[in-house]
Amino acid sequence: MIRFVIKRxxxxxxTLWAVLTTVFLLVxxxxxxxxxxILGDQASAAARAELREKLGLAKPxxxxxxxxxxxxxxxxxxxxxxTNRPIVDDVAAVLPYTIELTIASLIVGAVIGIPLxxxxxxxxxxxxxxxxxxxxxxxxxxxxxxSAILLLIVFAVELRWFPVISAPRTDALSERxxxxxxxxxxxxxxxxxxVTRVTRSGMLKALGEDYTRTAxxxxxxxxxxxxxxxxxxxxxxxVTVVGLYLGVLIGNAVLTEIVFxxxxxxxxxxxxxxxxxxxxxxxxxxxxxxxxxxxNILTDLTYGLVDPRVKTP
Amino acid sequence: MTDADIALRVExxxxxxxxxxxxxxxxxxxxxxxxxxxxxxxxxxxxxxxSMTALSVMGLLPPKVxxxxxxxxxxxxxxxxxxxxxxxxNMRGDRLGMIFQEPMTSLNPVLPIGFxxxxxxxxxxxxxRRQARQKAxxxxxxxxxxxxxxxxxxxxxxxSGGMRQRVMIALALAxxxxxxxxxxxxxxxxxxxxxxxxALIADLQEKEGLAVLLITHNLGVVxxxxxxVIVMYGGDVVESAPVGAFFARPTHPYxxxxxxxxxxxxxxxGLEPIPGQVPxxxxxxxxxxxxxxxxxxxxxxxxxxxxxxxxGDPEHxxxxxxxxxx
Numbered sequence: 252m253i254r255f256v257i258k259r260x261x262x263x264x265x266t267l268w269a270v271l272t273t274v275f276l277l278v279x280x281x282x283x284x285x286x287x288x289i290l291g292d293q294a295s296a297a298a299r300a301e302l303r304e305k306l307g308l309a310k311p312x313x314x315x316x317x318x319x320x321x322x323x324x325x326x327x328x329x330x331x332x333x334t335n336r337p338i339v340d341d342v343a344a345v346l347p348y349t350i351e352l353t354i355a356s357l358i359v360g361a362v363i364g365i366p367l368x369x370x371x372x373x374x375x376x377x378x379x380x381x382x383x384x385x386x387x388x389x390x391x392x393x394x395x396x397x398s399a400i401l402l403l404i405v406f407a408v409e410l411r412w413f414p415v416i417s418a419p420r421t422d423a424l425s426e427r428x429x430x431x432x433x434x435x436x437x438x439x440x441x442x443x444x445x446v447t448r449v450t451r452s453g454m455l456k457a458l459g460e461d462y463t464r465t466a467x468x469x470x471x472x473x474x475x476x477x478x479x480x481x482x483x484x485x486x487x488x489x490v491t492v493v494g495l496y497l498g499v500l501i502g503n504a505v506l507t508e509i510v511f512x513x514x515x516x517x518x519x520x521x522x523x524x525x526x527x528x529x530x531x532x533x534x535x536x537x538x539x540x541x542x543x544x545x546x547n548i549l550t551d552l553t554y555g556l557v558d559p560r561v562k563t564p
Numbered sequence: 565m566t567d568a569d570i571a572l573r574v575e576x577x578x579x580x581x582x583x584x585x586x587x588x589x590x591x592x593x594x595x596x597x598x599x600x601x602x603x604x605x606x607x608x609x610x611x612x613x614x615s616m617t618a619l620s621v622m623g624l625l626p627p628k629v630x631x632x633x634x635x636x637x638x639x640x641x642x643x644x645x646x647x648x649x650x651x652x653x654n655m656r657g658d659r660l661g662m663i664f665q666e667p668m669t670s671l672n673p674v675l676p677i678g679f680x681x682x683x684x685x686x687x688x689x690x691x692x693r694r695q696a697r698q699k700a701x702x703x704x705x706x707x708x709x710x711x712x713x714x715x716x717x718x719x720x721x722x723x724s725g726g727m728r729q730r731v732m733i734a735l736a737l738a739x740x741x742x743x744x745x746x747x748x749x750x751x752x753x754x755x756x757x758x759x760x761x762x763a764l765i766a767d768l769q770e771k772e773g774l775a776v777l778l779i780t781h782n783l784g785v786v787x788x789x790x791x792x793v794i795v796m797y798g799g800d801v802v803e804s805a806p807v808g809a810f811f812a813r814p815t816h817p818y819x820x821x822x823x824x825x826x827x828x829x830x831x832x833x834g835l836e837p838i839p840g841q842v843p844x845x846x847x848x849x850x851x852x853x854x855x856x857x858x859x860x861x862x863x864x865x866x867x868x869x870x871x872x873x874x875x876g877d878p879e880h881x882x883x884x885x886x887x888x889x890x
Binding site for chain 2: 460462465
């Protein structure tokens with residue numbers, strides 16, 4: 252298992268390098284001169300040259316690349332064009348909100364989606380199955396901003412169970428959790444949909460496998476067959492889907508953060524786009540890419556835990 | 565024979581499967597009984613109902629698609645057909661064990677071998693995890709898995725096909741059942757491993773007093789291990805005989821054709837295939853179901869013949885109008 256972990260971590264290095272290079276190139280191949288975009292087309296040539304110098308765009312492309320990589324390796328993402336604050340500080344201020352929202356949505360997705368999928372598979376084409384299929388269809392097709400507004404109207408405005416604005420004013424745990432419930436439900440709904448579908452189809456397959464028949468031949472109870480024999484075999488596809496949709500979750504968080512008025516990486520990206528803050532945008536792309544690579548490593552390491560064929564080849 | 569001498573008695577078993585909107589018989593009026601230490605071979609080509617018979621006895625018919633229409637399956641004085649599901653669950657894995665054709669897929673890939681072998685003991689004997697593990701080690705030694713103690717925590721993918729089938733046998737025998745159902749236990753194995761596995765089953769049968777119901781299409785296997793043979797065709801028993809009498813005097817035209825289609829070392833003649841194919845379930849002829857492929861067919865075959873003694877031997881019966889004793 253330890254060898255597997257080390258191998259997986261070493262494999263992440265070329266992935267990260269490729270991702271960082273892509274971000275670097277992406278920002279530079281975007282058509283149009285960034286200095287014109289930033290200063291407007293009335294700006295003087297001298298002002299533009301000064302900005303180019305400041306942005307480091309005057310140097311040859313290879314030198315820029317070396318600078319960029321060097322900065323990132325030392326944990327420096329540069330300064331924001333709009334505010335001149337270090338980008339690392341801006342990111343550090345909102346990152347905890349994004350992480351807690353993502354983890355809470357994952358938990359919502361797993362805690363609701365897995366039992367729903369298992370339940371549906373056991374009553375194929377029965378009531379539970381139709382209910383789960385409708386529910387997951389609704390989860391995938393409902394736009395996040397619509398469901399967010401619905402949740403707000405019902406639980407915050409009418410029932411007054413949770414705050415309308417989900418940026419907690421103090422750091423008290425109870426307040427933070429209360430502010431987290433509706434946004435994570437909203438974002439988690441999408442996760443529930445995917446997890447339910449994957450769990451359902453995985454369970455249907457596992458329950459038809461020869462090893463399930465062997466478990467029956469031992470006289471085990473249905474509950475034992477489902478949870479001890481069939482379900483562990485479904486964990487691999489479920490973990491895959493959860494890992495893949497972590498990326499989707501980070502993207503979808505933007506809408507949720509806006510409607511619930513929460514700080515977060517998604518909202519910071521929108522701010523950077525609106526203000527044409529290229530350096531901030533580049534920094535946020537690096538952070539997001541890093542997050543997805545980490546999510547993938549965690550997914551792969553989880554395989555090692557749920558599937559013995561990975562850790563004992 | 566009194567019930568005390570019988571490990572498994574099946575009477576008038578009728579199993580049906582759901583096709584389209586109707587239930588069709590895949591096993592018709594099958595009766596047999598097996599004594600301890602006896603091996604009964606159920607023989608026939610794919611789709612003849614032999615596996616459905618085994619699954620009926622085991623209570624493992626796929627729900628909604630298949631059901632037992634009539635009959636009695638008696639083990640230890642309990643009729644499994646009339647019993648409720650809880651009773652059947654208690655008998656499965658305890659009084660009845662089963663090994664399957666595919667050792668590669670019949671073991672759970674994510675559970676350690678030791679746990680899978682000992683699980684039935686926790687279920688039926690109330691053993692703790694630790695006691696079950698100890699017993700699993702003994703069982704793996706019994707089926708001659710080398711270095712059993714070290715392999716308790718191994719997973720199925722770390723075993724070869726033959727070793728997995730040994731593990732399956734250990735699993736099926738965990739609670740010392742009275743009846744072992746072996747559904748094509750050697751079909752997926754190499755020929756050399758086949759012989760080892762069959763010898764192992766025979767050896768355990770002697771030690772544990774098992775009654776074995778062996779499902780196979782391999783007449784070579786039948787000749788080497790079975791005591792009695794039942795030949796099935798289209799869900800009907802067409803011939804039932806002690807193994808010696810069967811090979812000496814195969815009586816039903818289908819049994820005869822099966823033997824002619826079997827490769828033999830002592831003959832240089834070619835194989836004789838059986839012409840035609842098994843009619844589909846929805847197009848089974850009335851009367852004798854083999855009539856459409858039979859060279860001896862007469863008008864009488866439009867009606868189903870009874871199982872009648874052959875050559876004056878009450879132990880040897882065949883279902884044929886032409887070949888019955890006149």
